[in-house]
Amino acid sequence: MMLVESVICGVIFLLTKGARCEVTELIAEAGSQVVLPCKCEASQCDPAAITWSKNDKGTVWRKQSSGLQYWGSNWFGKGDTRVRCPHSEFAKGDYSLQINGLKEEDGGLYTCKVELRGHVTYTKVMLRVLKVSISPSAPMWGELVSTQCTLTPRLDGAVVQWMLNSYPLGPKTPGVINLNEGHLTAKAADKLAGTWTCLVHKSKNVWQASVELSVKGIIQPPKDDTKLYAALGSPFTMPCVFSPGFSPTRTLVEKLNSRIPQVFNNRSSSSSSWDKSIIIQEVVPENEGKYTCTGTTKGRRLTRTMHLVVAKIVMSKKKGSMMLSCQLSDSSEVTDYEWVHVSYDINGTKSVGPILHGQTVSVKESGGEWMCRYIGKNGLLGNVTTQVHFMAGLSGEKSSGVSSNTGTVIGLSFLLVILLLILAQMYKNHQRRKRILQYPALETIVHTVSNEREEREKNRLKE
Template identity: 40%
Template sequence: MKSKLFIFVFLYLLKDVKSESVEVFAEVGSRAVLPCRSTPQTVSPAITWSNSKGSIWRMLGSGVRFWSSSWASRVRCPHTHFHLGDYSLEILGVRQEDGGSYFCLLELGQRRTLQVTEVTLRVVKVSISPAVPVIGQSVSIRCDVSGGEGPSEGEGPRGPTVRWMLNGRPYGSRRIRGVQNNELKVTASEKVTGNWTCLLNDGNADGRASGRLGVEGIIRPPGDGARVFAAVGVAVSLPCVFAEGLAPSDAFWERLPTESASERAAVKLPRAFSPPPSSVSSRDKSAALREVEFEDAGRYRCSASVQGQKTQRSLELVTVKVDVEVLSEDAVKLTCRLSDPSAVREYEWINATFDLDGMESTGSGQKGQSVNVSRTSGGRWTCRFYGKQGLLGNVTHDIYSMEGHRGATPAPVSRRMSHNAVLLLVGLFVVALVLLLVLIQMYRNQLRSKKAFRFLALETVLHAGSVERELKERSPVPK
């Protein structure tokens, strides 16, 4: 303050000296430029930068330069701008204690003072307390401004206006007047995580600073609404992993109703759902589906209690399968079907064939959600689907197993199978009829043999008579 008072008394005595006052905002850790501009001179003036603690940077008219030992590594005054009359000072890696008043003194010769510029540096920092809260905990967010006395730290209408932004979007609709009243109180949740930015304006200068709010709790999946893609018939894991050092209790999984259903309607978990085993670590509460069905698609939520606060995270399971449509006896149409295709931007089909030695040969990819395939081509067809960030997942279909595919049996094959079944039934009927006749004949012979043993004498007489008649019929008649 004594140095500042001395300079203003000096300016009052030297009425021809030009003076000005400037205010600058700078974020902690950034580069601050303290302006000092004058009319370009044919001869370079002597430049002195100082603050209330003493000299910071100085250059004589001869070009000799001096640095304060405490500022040597953090300040510079680029000489490339001197011919333009720009003698601004740059401070690298601004610290909170750098806030305050700085003075730029320009002199020609030993007794002529050209200009004195006062620069008030306001250092801005976003403070978040606690730094990493648990979900559900109260959080305080402040925009701290340091830099000595002045309008920026005044109260009421003299202070600057403060606006808050969250992840690049305005938070709230009102502007706060004065840095003493800019504190925000929020409840830690996924909705308030990200970059908080305070914007300052005092009519002459603008400033901004940012701070990141992270919330402890479930770290995987990283946020609500994450998608997990799974092919029908395979197993899939539903992640629910808490941050290191946390010991969640009373963890449970639930299946959320669809948007069209009532929020109160209970939705049962799939039959193949498997809760987290007790053998996993205390912070891993991931569940699994042993065998995914297409109808298992939907939203699932993992919940647990952490430090007395309920923590939960929801995800969406997207199921994938290949639909088969018969075009003719020799061609079928394969379609990659997702329960929710909103995130998909591109489909690609890859055909892989195998020789007798088991060697795989991969053909070129075909774009599109559907592909027409010749039944004679065979092999394995893989549908890959891509989103904004790259590959999302894939599903495969073996062309040889097409006949066994649910709801996709080709019509000509069905008719051929029906015809063969009829022939088989007719053949079985004929065989059964022949066997029946044989059994009847065997039964008759058995009865005949029983009767012959019962009336042996009668059978002998009848047989003799028969033989005699046969001989008479064969012998010639005498003339």
């Protein structure tokens, strides 16, 4: 191709007085904007006549020395021109051609002809269009996907490489069935969803084009064995969401690895036909474990697995303080724990204290609400809260109050004992009086003796 272009330029140079021929190589991605360079190097470039043409489509755009502009019939339609030369650059001698919404058929050899005071300059630009296509663009799980990378016109000696989400793809990549440079066939799966990039290498130059591939199926949870986090005692929604537009049948959310498989039918409030999530009204320790979300759509049975992790806060007293421990049934994804103290004043205004770190923290005289946030490498995984109530005796200041209460209790106990003794003596006197009343003569004798004793006492005092 380059040899043919050189011959053409040589012929133009010989046949045209003062002509100059330059060749520029450009590669651009389909759908993008590209600028084909063409500049006048004379000290005074106005007024000049410029003509842009394509080897197989004739005139693209031209401007007469009078300033009138024309577009070729293949490049102008319904008032929308995909090609233009910015007027503001004409005075600077810049007649570069701008093409918007680049198409595959736009690839080819372009010529910019500049006529200025009998001097003619030819600038040639080889435009190659790089395009990546996927069919079907949104396959279902298990369907075959065909991807193709094309360069129009072809570039001899170019090497094609494939990338998926910035990682190289090869024949041994899971899901890849056939890899033949510009063409790749794979079986649709979650791991193949994302950005597919075709890289074209030639010498030290690299060009690339990308396209997005989305795989239809179950979108929530996003992948198998996804860990979900729920706080003990709180409600939780177990996700089971299919691609929008799907109306799956025989959907089921089931807990596995239990003696009797647990099937949940308490659906979420979503009205969409593809959201089959279920609600656990109150999480209990037994909810921890592995679950599946399954459903049938377009004759294909789809399944997604997930693991529910239950979180709780365990409290214990230790040397005048309260120990709070954040415990998860599976902490393999946790990289850090953050503790936040939330309190409210008499007006209900909320305030947040400083953040503490660690799975277990010591709390002193800081009752109220404590929240444990567990963090993973990609951010927050979840949180769990608890209410802390401090009892008397947890601090030294409250110990004196305990001693004072102990003294009061002892004093009341002493008075109670005296009262019981008095009551016992009164009971004994009452019983004795009852026995005496049974013998009237004895009672007379007792009274007589008692009166005589009193008389003797009075006479002795008088003496």
